[in-house]
Structure formats: structure tokens, C-alpha cells
Amino acid sequence: MTSHNSFSIYRSVDEDEAALHIEDAPEARKTPTSRSSRIWDLPTWQKIAIAAIVAACVAFILGYLATRRPCAACVTNGPDNEMVSEDYLQQEPKTMDWADLKDLFNQFLKNGQQIESTIRKFSRIPHPSGSLENQNLADDILQQFRNFPVDHTWVESHYATLQFPNRARPNTVKIIGADNETLEVFPFQEQDPYCPYSAVATAKAGLVYVNYGRKEDFVALRSWKVKVTDNLVIVRTGIITFAEKVYNAERAGALGVLIFPDMDRSAVYGHVHLGTGDPNTPGFPSFNHTQFPPFKSSGLPKIPAQAIDKRTALSLLSALDGIEGPSDWRSPNSPSHALGPDLKTRGNLVQLEVNNVERSVELVNVFGSITGRFEPEHYIVVGAQRDSWGPGAAKSGVGTAILLELMRSMTLMVEGGFQPRRSILFVSWDGGDFGSIGATEWLEGYLSMLHLKAATYMSLDTPLLGDEKFVARSSPLFRTLIENIIKQVDNPRQSMQSIYENAKQNGDWNSEVFAPLAVDTGGFAFTAFAGVPALEFSFVKRSNPYKYLDTKYDTYDNLNSLVDNRLPAVALTLAQVAGLSLMKLSHDRILPLDYTAYNTLLLEHLIGLKTYQSKLEPQGLTFSWLYSARGDYVRATDRLKKAIKHSDLQNEKMIQFFNVRIMRVEFYFLSQYVSAINYPYRHILIGRGEHTLDALMEQLGRDQIDTSELHKQIALFTWTLVLCTFDTNRK
Template sequence: MESVRRILHAAMPSQSYSIYRGVEEEDEAELHIEEAPRVDQSSHPKCSRFQISPQYQKLIIAVIVAAFVAFILGYVSTRRPCVACDVNSVEIVSDESYEQEASEPIRMDWSELKDLFTKYLTDGSKMEENIRRVSRAPHPVGSAENSGLADLVLQTFKLYNMDHTWAENLFAELQFPNRSHPNSLYIVNDSKIVERIPVGDPDVYCPYSATGKVEGGLMYVNYGRQEDFQELKSWNIQVAGSLVIVRTGLISFAEKVHNAEGAGARGVLIFPDFAEVPVYGHVHFGTGDPSTPGFPSFNHTQFPPFKSSGLPKILAQPISLSSAKTLLGKLLGRSIPEKWKVPDFLSHGVGPALSSEGHKVQLEVTNGAVSMELHNVFGSITGRFEPEHYILIGAQRDSWGPGAAKSGVGTAILLELARTMSMMVHNGFQPRRSILFVSWDGGDFGSIGATEWLEGYLSMLHLKAAAYISLDTPVLGDENFIARTSPLFTNLIENVIKQVDNPRRSQQSIYDYMSQRSGNWRADVIAPLKKDSSAFAFTASAGVPALEFSYVENSQPYRFLDTQQDTYQKLNEVVNGRLPSVAVCVAQVVGLSLMKLSHEHILPLDYTAYNDILLKHMMNLQTHHHKLKLRGLSLDWLFSARGDYTRATQRLKQAIAQSDRHNEKVIQFFNVRIMRVEFYFLSQYVSAIISPYRHVLLGRGDHTLDTLMEHLSREQGAIDDSELRKQIALFTWTVEGAANALSGEVWEVQRSF
């Protein structure tokens, strides 16, 4: 009524009115107008009195009140959010009810989201069907079977009505056997052939072996690990100038050959110690196309004139178990220790001498390079508020053999999660961030498809990719659950495995099962990324946090990986007939991780994890304080940089805790800083071509902490002072740069030294 009084006052300036409705007395239920005191008209000669009848006054008031009420009701009833507004521009729209309505689909309670995921994830029948379909026959790179699987994955993504589906082709230089002149192995005397040793299946070879012909003595070096070569050294036995023979297992073929080359060996023979079955494996100590280190193989006509430093300079060849028995039976020298003995083998010496005087081993490798087209297949679900940030999940598709463990299970889980997530989106769930599902080609040659795509988008991927989850070899058993991961995922993994039942025992979570085994689940579950995996390339090369999950065995590990016996039946036997259920268990872990990474407002990456890791490394470096002091060097600056990083994480954590979680602009600002933590630890002082794995803590090369530690561990006379100064400086400023980047804007950086 106050507004009515003001309107009447403006309309009748010659008189003041007091308007009121009596509510306490029954006889005063209508409006009254009380005349104000009469004004002296002598001072206002042009003013005259204006009288309005009571009935007319009531009519005016009624019309004004009705118009006012109609306006209010019309405003409320017609108020609607603008459907043309961009849902990603929430900060522009100040209307509170619109923000609530627009955000409602992605603000699902975690329990509701988990129930929705469980509802659409199958019980295992679809998983079994897909594993069998992918692994029914060998499907190596370039084969019609592999191309058919690529088409199948692409059509399946389209069937799920994903937002975007596409395939990308690339060319890589691969290595294949020379059918007209196969690889060969002989016992020779004065370079004359004495005995031919069959290598086994002529199609079995080591891609990226050096080519040529070498001969020399032969030495048995167990698994070919660094500690095995160190043990030979402790016996005063020199490897240099000889060939070595090692058995499969524990480390990759590439690592075995790399270690042998470092010890001075001229060639490596690799045999399976468990069955008469040919075993395949590449020997490039790295990932991606070794002909294009650091940049992509998208144009096959322009291979550069240099190669990857991870290519071996010595020969390598797999041989059969029977051929290995023949060769080992001829070795003389010191008797092998019991722990080196192969079951069912007769005792033999370490070598390098053979039983016949003057006899040597001659190895010839004739593999040739071929340019091959590869096909990566993609499907994506677009995020709601941060569509420009991706959560990637990928699996190897190709396999030299049937590949049940190598590619079948991973591809099946990829397809099942793509279907499940699509169903969830079509039933109300909308992730904050985009999800990319990828089927990689060229995995058998060192994650070529994944690494080359990564290198193709290297200049921008650290701005886009928040995390990468690898599905390579996710099931190799059902006894131990392993998470090979960047340190940033530890808290996420703990949260997720508490919510998934262990396949060996229902009603008991993976976390409880692994904790009961030793009392320290982290020691049993968390492991570093494998250096020959696509996940390692994403983190060490591009600075994208990566992880991969796998079930493995301890007592009888799955030995048929990279063989023609890697079938559904073999793998199912290893897991006691529970392959589909174990695969579903891994899918649950990966799916819950995927939802948390794509759904939560603040990325669930523990950026404080490097605080303790850096401190531990600082303490290890401090043990060499006396060597540094003799050279006038100090670690004070490095300790200060580590302190800056710790303070930066604490400030970021405090800022997030005090921020408005509903302010999209602020949330995205924090997430950008969190998702780039691994990128901050890439050395900016080395070339991506010369040293692709630029991560100073996880990578490889002269810029890494491992190399610095190895340098300090040398004898005093073997330390290069100028090189040591450079290594300390580069590592210090990489850590300081990470602290500055995590701090945010330059005016927020608080340098302590």
C-alpha cells in the first residue's frame, strides 16, 4: 500500500493524504482519506483546492492495486530460463533458479551415480562375448583381421550414439622378418659352420633388433636383469665380446637387451623356460615409432634422418626351449647358482666357453623395415561444464597371437564401459569433463598408436588431457590387484577399491583383501608405471597423469602373453574359470575411477603427493653431502625449491577449501592447475626429440634425478664437476618452476630465496 500512497501523492499535489486499512476494529474495514491541515492560500495565489469524491478515490485505488498484482503474477508465471543460453556460460546468468535447473543433471549424489553405473554394467555375459570375439584369431598390425576389428569398434561406438566417433590413420616404420633370408643361429669353428641350431618358428623375431652377423662365446645371465649382470661382475666374469642367453620373465625383452648392451654383449638369445612355445617381443627401449622420436608419424614420406636412442645396437632373437637346452648343455665355466637354474634343465656352466674348444655361437638377423598404416579409433562423450578437458581411456587392439590377455580383455572392457557410460548419459548423467574412449593400434611394437597420437598433439594435450587410464593387459590372473600409477592417483585408488568386491571372495572389498595379506595395501597394490607402456609415455613424455590396473598371479604367473597360446581358454584356466567375472571386476574399478575423474567438481588428483616424494629424494641426495662439499657445491637451493613447492601445494589446498564450489570459473581455474602438475615436472631444458621422456622424476635421460644420483654414486675421480653442476641446476629449476606454476598467477608467487 505504500506504493499506492506514493502514486496518489504524486497525482494530487495540492493535498496530503494518509491511507490506511483498519484491522483492529470491525467497523473500519474500508479505506479512509483524511484531509491535511489547510494551507494559507495567500502565499500560493495560483493554487486552488481540488476535491475527489470518495467513490472515485476508491475506484482509482482498486485499479492501481489490481494492475500491480497482475504485474507481479505475470512476472512470476512467465519467468523461465533461456533455452538458447550456453550451458557452459553459467557465470553470465545471475538467475539462481536457472543455475540450479541447469546443474541438476550433473549434481547426482555419488550413491545414485554408483547405482546407475551398476545398473547398466552387465553381469559378464557381454564381456565374455567380446573377449571371445576379439581373441578368436591372431590379428597383428596390418592384417585384415585387425582392420576388421577397427571397423567393429568404430561401428560399436556409433551404435552407442556417442557424441563424436572417428578414426585416425598414421604411418609407422615397423620391422618384419625377411622370408627369403630368415634369421639363423649356428655353432661355428673359425667361422665355419659346425652345427645349425633351429631358432624355432621363422615368424618369431624381435622387432627393432639390430641387423647383421656376430659371433662369440655364450654366457647364461638368468633373466638378464641389472642384478644378474652385477652378480657376474662380482665373480670377475666379463660379458664383453660374448653373446648372452636369457630366459623370459620379470622384465621386458627391451630391458633385457638394453642391460646386455650396457654390459658389452654382442647379441642376445631369449628363450621361454616354461614350455615349447615361440615367444614374441620387441626390443626398442622406449615407446612409439623409433624412426620419429619426439614427433608423430602422420606423414610416412618424411621420416627424419635420425633414430630413437632406445634402439639397440646389438642383435636379438627369440629361440625355442629345445634349442636353449642344446646351447646351455654346451656351456662350461663356473657352475650356475641354484637360484639361476631352469626347472628340468641339467646343471651347466655360466660360460662363455663351449664344450668343444674353439667353438663359438654365430647369430645372423636379417629383419627389414616396412612402412605400415595404423588405425586408431575414437569415441567421445562431451562434458557439460569443462568439455575442453578430457579423461582418456585406451586399450591396445592388435596382437601377434590370439591375444586374449594382450588385447582381448582390454578391448572388451573398453567397449563395455563405453556402452555403460553412454547408457548413463542417456538416462540423466552428464559428466563435467569429456570422456574419450580409444582403441590403439600398433601396441605390439611398443604402444606406437598411442605414443604417435600423443606426440601429434603434444603441444596442446597437456592443456586438454586431465588423466589417462590404460586397459593394456588388465587380467593376467586373479590373485593380486596391481595399480601402476602416477603418484597423484593414490588416494583415488584407495577410495575406489574400497567399493569393489574382490573376485576371489564376495562381500569383501579389494582393499580389505589386499590389506589382510600383508597389512600394507600400498606396498602390495601401488607400483610405478612400466617403462614400455602407453601410460608411461603419457606421463613421462606429455605430463598427463596416467594409471593402469591389472590382476596378476604370484605362484604361477601367466606365461603365454605374446604367444600363439594366448587364448580365451588358456587365460580362463589361469583364473579358474572366472575370466568374465574378473574382467567385470576390473571394469568396475576403472568405471568408478572414470566417473570420479569426470564427475567431481575438483579433480581428485593428490597434488600434495610429491611433497613427501621430493623430501625422500632430498634425503637420498644429502647422503652425498661430502662429495658436493669438496667441489664447493650445496643442495641448499634445491631444498629451498622443494620448500617452495610444498608451500605452493598448501596455499592451493587452502584456497580450494575457502572457495565457492558453485562458481564455475573458479573451479576451472583450480582444475587447470591441478591437472598440469605432472607437466610441471617435465624438464624445459632438454629436447623432446633427443629425450622424449622429460619427466625429471619418472623419465629417462641425463636430466633426471636417477641420473644425478647415479653420477653422485661414482668414485671421486669419475665425477665430472661441470656436468654435476649442470645436473643440479637443471633439476633445481625444474622443481622451482613446478612450485611457481602451482602457485597460480605471478603476483601470487612467494619466492623464499
């Protein structure tokens, strides 16, 4: 292959300039003049011979130039080579329709054995953030990324302050007698879980059973005259996150929280920071030992929390006195018991002591990218958590295996002719078990440009917890895309039936499949914090859920047993859903996101608000401005839809203009009126804070409304919705 480096090109130019300077010299001008004068002195026959030779040479050169083709080397070298012809640069890329792309992807995807090998490899032993085992896996993934023909690979490090058990002073739960003597100690084994970001404190009080720890559970206890304030609470896992359970308990006045597993005897791991990212640097990226700000996340609890096993929980529950809770509050395989707060032995109290310690840890995110042809500056990001407190077969193993399989398949497709319009960014995130720290710190580092660069995010965290029901947690913008994809993928339990058809058999497929983004995931941070539409999906069991998630028993064999020894096949189905979605997002001319989805969703929310209209009248308030803003939003989306329909979609500048508009839809729902530091989740529909719809609904639901606060909340929500109203001329 012929190549020309910059040195040879510049050298050629210098020689030409030197020749020109020589011809300008007086001595040089004399020589050609004297020689040309001698030609006319030659005999006539010699003149005719010279003319014939010159004419033949000119004819040969003209014929060669008319029929020549670019050299193979020039064409092979591609657009980065200076010798590539203009004809090559103007050639259209090889076009592939959806059927061809789907067939090509399925051809390269059939690699269940590799998926099985990767899951086993990444779930042999625990590999939490900061451990040597996790660092070794990061090195392994980086090497695999480099083995694929991707365009770029790199790593980014963040230094976060994480919380770990104090081996010198272990956390304890005790029964304390009336004379302050220790009557019973419930010991924790060295590998038993803890709750990262718990307050380090000791609390001694009565104990109240609060079911799942939801808001409605605390409301029920209040109606039954069961006192939660100034007491410890014991809560079972499920329904909501650990952080939400502790947050609700703290708001109810509890002094501490004990969390026990609903399904199994093993204690369950879970952080209690109501948010994502490093809570010690809220709103700031933790790059290169960034100077930490003098404040912490408002989502950190002020009360201690500790995970306990089922045996300890049953002992504590059996000691409670007071009224008995309803039957649907009873944990499986648990006898009936009272709700507390008193213990049967009067004067006895429960003491919780948490002594967790903090340590600065380097988190490593691993990146690999495929560059898009027409919109290389727009990225489709797909990521998976790598770390795990336990072996992590379900937590991180399956997601990492699918991530690597997607990268392998996509790079082979590119070699086979697939040319994505947009770039694809594959990421292995660190710090997932501590609240998606790796992903959130990356978002914080590039927050100012993400809504212009990151088109969408696809999360592969915890994608397999069964094989019966497909659940997509996402921004509403993805719903049409997911519906189309699951119509083309077979259900893992029945090959002649699509995932969509299976969902329709079990009721309303829309409610069967779609759910809101989970608050403790990276996908939630992408949308609620950065305004990037996010998608995460999984297969689950309808009954008998996977009881080993976030425990030391989350192994390949246990997960494989849950899906009847078909783990590689089910994981391959998930990879097919992810891969087809990824191809549509990176290949379609217009991003396949339904930017009209919020029209209906906003209407549903406003109908809910309308029921509180009577409470507004005494305050001299109305929702009419809010209704008007929603109407403007609908009209704006209609204008954009018509503009796309009637525009020249062969014009690349026009296509990119429309795609940027679509990319910003979710971003406009981030309130511009609150600080990203005080309220990092600024999304008015799924975020947290005084600017959100939830805060407004909660205020309206109170018996005594804070008029000043209500005015503020209506203004924050309405003004953000007004700014969501985009038109095709806005830039």
C-alpha cells in the same frame, strides 16, 4: 517437434525490414493518417464499444504472458535450439550424489555375457598391426562406437615403419665349429616370435648366461670375472622388459642377445626399442606420411636380438663351460649349467643372424567421446590396445572388452541423468605391440596442448593376468583415488571382502597395490613424455603367472583356465574399478588427484641423495639448493590446498582455474632444459636421460665421478624442481 532453421529466421528478419521501409515511403504515411482521423467522427456508442474490445484483448494477452510455460518442443530441443527459453538455460543440471551414481553404474554394468563375447571375438586369431584382421577389428569397433549414443566418433591414421621377419632370409641361431663349419642349426618355425627393432646384423662369439639381464646381474658377472664384452648373451624373460635387457647387454659390451621363456617352452614376442612410439620419427607425429627426420631414436639397439624357445635355450645352456652360477639364477625346470663364455667343445662359437625387414604400415586409432557439461575442453582419456602378435586374449581382448563395456554403460548413464563435468574420450589404440606407437604418435601430434586438455589417462592394456592380486601402476597423484575405489569393489575371489581388505591381509597394502608405471606401456608415455597423469591396473597371480602372454597360445580358453573358468566375472570386477574411477575423474568438481603426493616422494628421494653428500664436498658442491626447492614445492602445494578450501566452489570459473592448476602438476616435472627429440621422456623422476634423478644417482654411485657431468646433472634436476614450484597466482 517444432524446429526453426537458420533460413526461416533470416527470412523473417528480411520481411520485417521490408515492412519498415514501406512505412517510410511517402505514400504509406498518408493512409494511416487519414484513417485515424475518421475514428473521431464515429458516434459515441461506437467509440465505447471499440475501447471495450481493445481493453479485453490487452487483458487476455497480459494474462497469457503471465501464466504461459515454454513449449515442450522448445525445452526438448535443448541449448542448441534458438527457441529455448532463458529460464531453461539457467536451470541447474540434475544433481546426483556419489551413491546414486554408483548404483546407476552398477545397474548398467551387469553384462558379463557381452564381455565374454567380445573377448572371444577379439582373440580368435592373431591380429598384428598392418594385418587385414586388425583392420577389420578397427572397423568393428568404430561401428560399435557409432551404435552407442556418443557425441562424436572418428579415426586417425598414422604411417609408421615397423619391423617384420624376413621370410626369404629367416633369422637363425647356429653352433659354428673351429673350422667355421656349421655344426648345429636351431630352426625357427614360421610363427615363432622375433624382436622388432633389433639391429639387422650377424654376430659370432662365445655365449654368457646373464640371468634376467638386470644391471645387478651384469655387476655380479663382472665380480665373478666372467667376460661379457665381445660375447653373445642369453637371458631369460621376466622382471624387466626385452628392451631393458638388450640395453643393459649393449652397455656391458655384448655383441648380441638371445631371450628365452622362463616358464614355458614357447618363445615369447617382444620389441627391443627402449622407448615408445615410432623410433624412426622420434618427437614427431607420423600423420599422413610425415617427412621422416634424418635421425632415429636413441633407444634403438645397435646389436641383434632374437627370441628363442625353451628347448633351444636348454641346448645352448648345456653347452656352456666355466663357473656355475648361483642356484637362484637357475631357470625353472632347468638343470644346473655353467655361465660361459666358453663352450665345452673348445673352438665352438654361437652365431646369431637377424635379417628382419622394415615396412611402412598404416595404424588406425578409433575414437569416441562424450561431451562434458561444464568443462567440455578437459578430457578424461581411457584407452586400450587393439592389435596383438598372437590371439591376444590377455594382451588386447580383455582391455577392448572393458573399453566397449565402459562406453556402453556410460552412454546409458547419460541417458539416465548422469552429466559428466568433463568430456570422456574412449580410444582403441593400434601399434601397441611395437611400443604403444598409436598412443605415442597421437601424443606427439598434440603435445603442445595436452597438458591443458587431457586431465588424466587410464590405460586398459593387459588388465587381467590372474585373479589374486590387484596392482595399480600409476602416477602418485592417483593413489588416494585408487585407495577409495578399491574399498568399494569386492575382491573377485571373495564377494564379502573388498580388494583393499584383501591387500591388507597380505602385508603393507600400499606396497602390495602400487607400483611405478611400466616403461613399455602407453601410460608411461602419457606421463613421462606428455606430462599427463596416467593410471594402469591389473589383476595378477601371486604365483604361477600367466605364461602365455605375448605367445601364440594367448587364447580365451588358456586365460579362462588361469582364473578357474571365471574370466567374465573377473573382467567385470576390473570394469567396475575402471568405471568408478572414470566417474570420479569426470564428475567431481575438483579433480580427485592428490597433488600433495610428491611432497613425501621428493623427501624420500632427497634422503637417498643425502647419503652421497660426502662425495660432493671435494667437488665444492652441495644439495642445499635442492632441499630448498623441495621445501618451496611443499609450501606451494599447501597454498593451493588452502586456496581450494577457502574458495567459492560454486563459481565455475574458480573451479576450472583450480582444475587447470592440478592438471599441470605432472607437466611441471618435465624438464624444460632438454630437447623432447633427444630426450623424449623428460620427466625428472621416471624419465630417461641426463636430466633425471636416476642419471644423477648413477653418477654419484660411480667410483670415478665425472665432475663436469655431475655439475650439469645437479643443475638440470634442481632447476626443473624449482620450476615445479607453482602457486595459485601463476597462470
